[in-house]
Amino acid sequence: MTTLVDCLIEDTRWREAGLEPLAERAAQATLAHLGLGAEGFEISLLAADDARIADLNAQFRGKPGATNVLSWPAEDLAAEAxxxxxxxxxxxxxxxxxxxxxIALAYETCAREAAEAGRSLADHATHLVVHGLLHLLGHDHMRDGDAALMEAREVEILAILGVANPYEETGATCPG
Structure with a gap:
């Protein structure tokens, strides 16, 4: 079987958390849900700490501080409507x-958010990989209609993976 997710683990706590198989499973489920076969695709995943993500967030988004997930699509697939x-x-x-x-994930931010929401780090990281991959596939949450579609797809994919709806539990909005 071909690996869909190429992981670069900079913070070993991600390896201890089982991120690599979790990310592969989340990515496979996301593509399958959208009717895409994983065989012809690849994503890169950086598993880092908050300091590294804060640097990337400042460099690419002009925002200080760490965030839970960042994504850089190879191609703009967003719908106009x-x-x-x-x-x-x-x-x-x-x-x-x-x-x-x-996609890049920040360990401390993800661990803190998971604890605050009463969720496991594995479930939260699964959600963030699905969320990040949907961004790579043209989804966004800047406009209400786009956010509704993205959130609905996240919830459907997470259900397939056995992960509870993160929005229902906390009333949260899309990550990032």
């Missing part, structure tokens, strides 16, 4: 999969 589904990417061949982009 609010609430419309984004375009689906074309897979690459098995020996040269199409790169969808990069």
């Amino acid at each position: 609010e609430g419309a589904a984004p375009a689906l990417p074309e897979p690459g061949p098995a020996d040269d999969p199409e790169g969808l982009g990069d």
Whole structure:
């Protein structure tokens, strides 16, 4: 089986938390839910600490401080019409999969958020990988209609993975 998620573990606490298999499972489920086969795609996942994510957040978004998840799509797949589904990417061949982009997670922020919400770190990290991958696939939460579509897809995918609806439990809004 081809690996969909190429993980770079900078903070070993992510390895101890089992991020690599968790991320692979979350990414596989996300693509399958959207009718895409994982064989022709690849994503990169940086598993870092808050300091590294704070640097990236400042560099790429002009925002100081760490955030839970960052994403950099390889291609803009966003729909023009609010609430419309984004375009689906074309897979690459098995020996040269199409790169969808990069996701980065901040350990301390994710662990704190999980504890505050009374959720396991594994469930929260699963949610953030799904969320980040949906961003790579053209989803966003800047407009109300887009946010509703993205949140609904997250909840559906998380249910498939056996993860409770994070929005129902906490009344939270989309991460990031």
